[in-house]
Amino acid sequence: MSNNESPYKIYLNEDEMPKAWYNLRADMKNKPAPLLSPKTLKPITAEELSGVFCEELIKQELDDTTPSFEIPTEIRDFYKMFRPSPLVRAYCLEKKLGTPAKIYYKFEGNNTSGSHKLNSAVAQAYYAKKQGLKGVTTETGAGQWGTALSMACSYFDLECKVYMVKCSYEQKPFRREVMRTYGASVTPSPSMDTQIGREILKKFPGTSGSLGCAISEAVEVATNTEGYRYVLGSVLNQVLLHQTVIGLEAKTALDKYGEKADIIIGCAGGGSNLGGLISPFARDKIKGESDCRIIAVEPSSCPSLTRGKYAYDYCDTGMVCPLQKMYTLGSGYIPAASHAGGLRYHGMSSILSQLYDDGIMEAVSVKQTEVFKAAEEFARIEGILPAPESSHAIKVAIDEALKCKETGEEKTILFGLTGTGYFDMMSYEKFHDGIMTDYIPSDEEIQNSLDNLPKFDL
Ligand SMILES: *Cc1c(COP(=O)(O)O)cnc(C)c1O
Numbered sequence: 308m309s310n311n312e313s314p315y316k317i318y319l320n321e322d323e324m325p326k327a328w329y330n331l332r333a334d335m336k337n338k339p340a341p342l343l344s345p346k347t348l349k350p351i352t353a354e355e356l357s358g359v360f361c362e363e364l365i366k367q368e369l370d371d372t373t374p375s376f377e378i379p380t381e382i383r384d385f386y387k388m389f390r391p392s393p394l395v396r397a398y399c400l401e402k403k404l405g406t407p408a409k410i411y412y413k414f415e416g417n418n419t420s421g422s423h424k425l426n427s428a429v430a431q432a433y434y435a436k437k438q439g440l441k442g443v444t445t446e447t448g449a450g451q452w453g454t455a456l457s458m459a460c461s462y463f464d465l466e467c468k469v470y471m472v473k474c475s476y477e478q479k480p481f482r483r484e485v486m487r488t489y490g491a492s493v494t495p496s497p498s499m500d501t502q503i504g505r506e507i508l509k510k511f512p513g514t515s516g517s518l519g520c521a522i523s524e525a526v527e528v529a530t531n532t533e534g535y536r537y538v539l540g541s542v543l544n545q546v547l548l549h550q551t552v553i554g555l556e557a558k559t560a561l562d563k564y565g566e567k568a569d570i571i572i573g574c575a576g577g578g579s580n581l582g583g584l585i586s587p588f589a590r591d592k593i594k595g596e597s598d599c600r601i602i603a604v605e606p607s608s609c610p611s612l613t614r615g616k617y618a619y620d621y622c623d624t625g626m627v628c629p630l631q632k633m634y635t636l637g638s639g640y641i642p643a644a645s646h647a648g649g650l651r652y653h654g655m656s657s658i659l660s661q662l663y664d665d666g667i668m669e670a671v672s673v674k675q676t677e678v679f680k681a682a683e684e685f686a687r688i689e690g691i692l693p694a695p696e697s698s699h700a701i702k703v704a705i706d707e708a709l710k711c712k713e714t715g716e717e718k719t720i721l722f723g724l725t726g727t728g729y730f731d732m733m734s735y736e737k738f739h740d741g742i743m744t745d746y747i748p749s750d751e752e753i754q755n756s757l758d759n760l761p762k763f764d765l
Pocket residue numbers: 421422423424451452540541542574575576577578579580581649650694696697725726727
């Protein structure tokens with residue numbers, strides 16, 4: 308340990324930024340289970356995926372042996388516009404809590420999309436362009452992913468069609484306008500543009516949509532439009548791979564000051580930011596070089612790790628995407644309308660699912676009213692207005708720091724602050740007005756959904 312107290316913000320120089328993404332799967336003893344084709348229920352081949360995804364991204368998706376993938380210069384140049392992101396020592400929060408713990412957070416909200424999603428969006432848009440494609444489709448729930456992808460597509464001169472869950476489309480008109488500013492077309496989902504959209508609207512005329520349904524629409528349009536492919540902002544291995552820039556930068560910055568993280572905390576929706584943050588630290592843990600704790604935080608309204616089942620499941624409502632083995636609540640599970648839209652997904656990254664099953668990672672669930680309380684406390688002392696999703700990690704970081712206060716342990720805590728909450732002020736309003744509620748699904752509700760998991764022999 309050096310005596311060099313770290314500054315409030317640790318920035319890296321451009322030449323200290325990672326030149327390759329790190330593929331944790333290469334070092335995992337138990338590899339994540341392979342994706343299965345929804346048609347044959349056999350491990351899916353690159354060829355089967357090629358109608359849906361870009362070629363280079365398929366290679367990254369299926370590769371669990373190559374430890375690192377070089378980041379192309381064009382992507383590194385784009386990264387330089389908003390990276391390296393600062394690693395901040397939360398001195399003010401530490402003082403306020405009166406904890407002997409050191410708290411660091413890696414802040415990913417310093418770009419117009421307001422979240423870490425841009426790290427993968429730019430990579431996916433780059434490979435689509437390189438393949439000579441005309442455009443890409445995607446879904447967006449809360450809107451952060453759609454915004455990030457719109458920015459990346461405009462930079463690489465690609466068309467971008469976004470299917471936005473209808474209730475968000477109506478509730479977050481400003482998100483929609485940001486996407487249109489970057490040239491994307493934004494369609495509320497379910498729509499009349501697709502077969503699946505028309506079917507769903509016929510069955511449920513007044514529906515406000517869901518992420519699973521928007522995915523199915525975006526995939527349908529991509530596979531039926533010449534020169535188009537589909538891209539996804541979380542869950543997949545390739546997305547987690549791109550997000551490792553977060554963890555690699557964080558580790559380099561900590562190393563500069565001789566710091567070792569004892570506890571690493573992140574919010575988990577589909578698992579991409581958390582997976583990216585922890586990858587280099589999990590490598591050390593797997594190799595026996597570190598005994599740090601890794602904690603995934605999920606909303607109690609959508610507890611896929613803490614209350615779901617580790618099984619093969621569909622990634623979307625329309626069951627057109629490959630099946631993935633993961634901790635899941637069932638693809639038919641519709642999470643309650645919580646205020647952290649980015650964490651409302653029924654499943655989890657297969658890499659994180661395996662780490663959790665192997666006991667390398669822990670998981671906890673937290674209620675949204677406690678989350679907003681922590682968010683407000685953080686905003687008032689550290690200045691940054693956090694996204695509701697990110698605030699799940701803040702809540703648990705504060706809890707762990709307070710435990711250190713009781714025991715007098717000087718632990719070093721690192722958490723991922725994935726984004727800012729400017730588009731979430733309606734949620735903050737509900738919290739301030741005291742009308743925010745906590746929804747915790749009953750065991751029966753979860754069991755009913757799990758009963759509908761696909762059943763087959765492998
Ligand atoms: C999308 C999002 C998340 C959750 O996604 P992961 O893939 O689990 O990282 C968390 N925070 C913010 C701000 C987001 O936009």
